Amino acid sequence: MSLPAVKKLKTEVRRPDGMQRELYSLLGENTPPVMVVPDHYKGKPNWRQKATPWNWCPFTNRARDDSLVLKHWVRGQPDTDEIYRFAKFNVKINVPEWSDEDYQLFKRDEWTIEETRYLFDLCREFDLRWLVIHDRYDYQSVLDRRSSVDSSVEAGAEKSDAPDDQIQNVSQLRTIEDLKSRYYEVCSALLRKSSYLSPNDEELLEQMNFSKENEVKRKAHLERLMSRSPNQVAEEEALVLECRRLEALADQMAHERAEIISLLDTPAATGSIAQYQSSQGVTSLHQQLLAEKSRKPKEHVNIVNAQSGPAFKKGHVDEAKSGLAAQIIQKRLSTKEEAAYGITYHEKFAPGVYLRSAKLTTLKQNQASRAQSVFNELSIPMRPIMPTAKVAAKFDTLLQSISLLLDAKRALDKIEAELRVSKEVKANSGS
């Protein structure tokens, strides 16, 4: 009764054709997962606990100057002393303050004290975002407003002198670099004013070195870079790719060369040479080497003796035999004799013992199956039964010609197919 059951177990489902072996091996019986799953339900949640309520609470923001009260949601009981948690993000950049006396340090013809103050106010307001400062920079309107006020207050003062006009014109054309260089000029002058500079200040002073010319040059360069034509961009990209390729090639070459050199290199000394550096050491080394030299042949002899000891007689016969063979080889044999004696000449021997059949040429995977059918047609086995040297050589040439033949046939098939297609195309286009 148990026989059918056993049989059932043994009949494995055959792998369906076309299914990959890897995929097939994933199928099969579902083994249970390794993880241990506890077989009980999740515990009942504790509903009794009261949920923390959210309260709609008023708050004040420390980042504000006034006492605006807004309301927001707070979890649990509101903490009245708590500082509004977003207030700490109100960070301002420290723009230095200066007095009218300080102005003498950085007085310039093209800047008035009012305009410098105006610049600093903007810097403070926009946290040194130069693009925005430059965008909002409109000293002209400030001047206009002031002059209108002036003229209304004291009409006869006649404030608009020639230099003032000049300054007005200049202030209209201030570039972003002008503003930056003025700001950093003033800041560095203020830093230098103090007799003692902390390392921090020194570093700051170093950073204040603003070169207007360099900045203008850099921007001009960037502009040129951006105004490249599509062809130029494409060419540059191609060049960069080519460069990368060459670099990779050079890396590879260097790597290979390093490998070869490491192969050629003599093994590095492992021990220290300190003990041989004194004259005494050299002498002892010399003696050691001499001793080794004299010892080596002796050892060799000993080994030979030890080997030949028990099988002395056989060795003797071998020697006599090898002497005979040497004589024959030296005699220079004809090819017929060579074949008779089974003598072959090799350029190089692979180490170890091997079967001649293992040295037969093997075809590539895709060719092998087709070669198989050819062999079947010829009713020759895929492997020669008796791979003597002659048979093996013949078999090799046969294999090679079969593979050549197959290649040629494939090429022919391809060309014929192409021919057929183009004929069809021609026929279709003709009709």
Added chain:
Amino acid sequence: MAQVYGADEVNAVVLDPGAAWTRTGWAGEDAPSATVSSWYSYMKDDDGTISRRQYGDDIVNMARANVEVANPYEDGLVSDFEAAQELWNVALASEMASLEDAPLMVTQPSWGDSSYQRQVMEYCFEKTKTPAAYLAKSAVCSLFSAGRGSGLVIDAGAQTLSITPVIDGLVLNKPSIRTKRAGNYLNTQILAALTDLKHEIVPWYQVSKKEVVELGEPAKYTKKGIETTSSYHDLQVQRVIDDFKESLVQVSGVPLDEKTETPARTYEFPDGHSAEFGKERFELGESLFRNGSDEMSDDSENSKGVSQLVIDVINNCDVDIRANLTNNIVITGGTSLLQGFTARINHDLQQAFPALKIRLYAPGNMTERRNASWLGGSILASLGTFHQLWVSKQEWDEVGAEQIAAKRFR
């Protein structure tokens, strides 16, 4: 956890007034809760004074005798504050009661000057009971809605199309450009083209009955005998044109020439007659992009196509930020929903700046595209770090209207 999240709801209200639509809603939500047409209807008393303004698109579109319609906006800004304030009251109707302890954020175009800002702030503090208010530039808000702080905003609205570079949430005023080549301009072009093609536009309100006619046949319909004002009629004609624009007009992916393929589509007018439009569809779309328009050639900004203006704006910006701008281009506004609009801008920019990476952000979601500035305002007004920027009533009273506009919103 809350710090990472960064938001802190204070139940702010966001008002986004636009020339076509006025949007209101609670900050922190993803779409406005009310979208009201910016048009209103009114009647004139015997002595010529305007009375009984009515708001809401169902009222405005109702055909009535002696009822005029008007729009309180011009060039994207409010031109008639009296009407606009009433309109905003209507749009804010559901939030008005809560404004007693909710701050109010109003978006404004970046070209609104300090007197404009003063008037809007006056509305906030005098017509509503809000404890604090703020004016946010709509370009900045659109950029925020795309999750960016710096970039270039192309806002194609009804009355104006503006191109605004923004750095760290601050508008660069000098390189900003706006043009009248926007939705309404396109409407006038469409009207002119349809008149040239001898298509009479009969708005829906005039059609009481119509028959099916073959393509190209004249219309067979019965006209409703309603006497309306010319302003009402014009608005209704514009609505038909809007429909025509939304369903037919397309922008060609490359500059239009003789070889461009222009597949035809049919359109059925409200009176029942239908016609096929092929090349016209694309030529109308092209009118936004073609340089040197004949009728607007007096104005240098209006004589350039949209793409050329974008290129000009980018070139007028500092060379350091150009790459940043082209990499963060946000396209918003109803007119940008024209078929092929963004693709064309992308194509033209890529031609103009081969060395720069062009990346456009134009949400496919229609609600988001149309309400981008409201959405950005909603995001901004619900940020914890923003609450220090509200202009409080106290500050308004102490500092004064003139100073607030000059100091806080420049």
